[in-house]
Each structure stands twice: as C-alpha cells, then as structure tokens.
Amino acid sequence: DIQMTQSPSSLSASVGDRVTITCQASQDISNYLNWYQQKPGKAPKLLIYDASNLETGVPSRFSASGSGTDFTFTISSLQPEDIATYYCQQYDNLLTFGGGTKVEIK
C-alpha cells in the first residue's frame, strides 16, 4: 500500500502570507497526485490534478509542483476564504490520502 505523509498537520498564517504544504509518498507515484480543499460540512473540492494542473475556476494563487515521491502545494497570498483543511491524494494505485493540513488565520 502507498502511504502519504503530509505536513504540517496545521498552520496559522496572516492574510497575504505565502503558505506551503508538503506531501511525501512512500513510493514513486509519478504525477498521480491531487490536492483538495475541504471546508467544514462540505465535500472535498479538487484544486490541483496531476500534481501541478489547476482545476478550472480555481484562483491562480493556488499552485503545486512535484513528481515521484515529493510534492508541494502553495497558496501565494492567503485569503480569508482559504481557511479550510487541505488534503493530498495519490491515485497511482487506488486512493490514499494525506492526513490533512488545517489552515487558520493568525
């Protein structure tokens, strides 16, 4: 089974700050990685697919990169509406999710 290690588990940042989340796979998953945003009481929303491609309609302040085992997700300028939990997810072999990163405003 592929394990996904996501860090940090939570972070607090100011509006306008750059925020970075990392995700490491236990084996090479090429670029078979998604990033999701989940707000309380809502289903996860796909932000990034294939490791670095922005889903249609998602603001350009969201970006991601990586391949193989190491991946990074960035919010270039944190906005109040970005308060949520973010998950990475591999789909190279079925699905595995990272543990999530809860993003809060300082």
Place this chain on the structure above:
Amino acid sequence: QVQLVESGGGVVQPGGSLRLSCAASGFTFSTYGMHWVRQAPGKGLEWVAFIRYDGSNKYYADSVKGRVTISRDNSKKMLYLQMNSLRGEDTAVYYCANGAAAGYWGQGTLVTVSS
C-alpha cells in the same frame, strides 16, 4: 455538469446493515471507475472501495473487507455500497467519487452506527 448524489445513510445498530446509493449524471457513467470514500467525524479521508467501469474488478480497504460490497448498475447510472456487520468505527460521511483519480465528489451521506 457532473453530479453525484448519495443517499441511504442513517442510524443503524451495531451489527446491522445499510445500502448506500450514488446517482450519477453529467458524464458517461459506464466508462468510469467509481470510488467510495468515507470521513469519520473530525477525522481525515479514508478510501473504502473501488469498482471498475464495467464492474469486472472490485477493490476494498482492509478495514471493510468481507463486510462491504461495492456494485453498480450502468443502465441506471447508479453506484451502490452494501454494508453489513456495521461497527461504531464505520460511523462516517460516505462519499462517492468518479474516475480512477476521484475528480468529482458527491455531497456525502451520513452513516451513524449506534445503539
């Protein structure tokens, strides 16, 4: 647009059974594999099961293997999850998601296992 609507959740006693349904629209259902993913209250996301586009292969998480069956009816554009021998740790919101990459998700249906 893609729509996935789950139903069938509710309160069930430990050891009981429940069948969840997922109605699909807005894409060619018969050509997409489908997942069930769950989220326990206050916890992260856990993959539960996957079925190939034609139902030929099914895969399950170890935590539910032997107690859960995923199935589909392509003529009705429906996905199902039959859950038996339910336990407290099965309490969660259950989501269906389309495609091997799980690009689109439904809004979820809550299953509560409690006496």
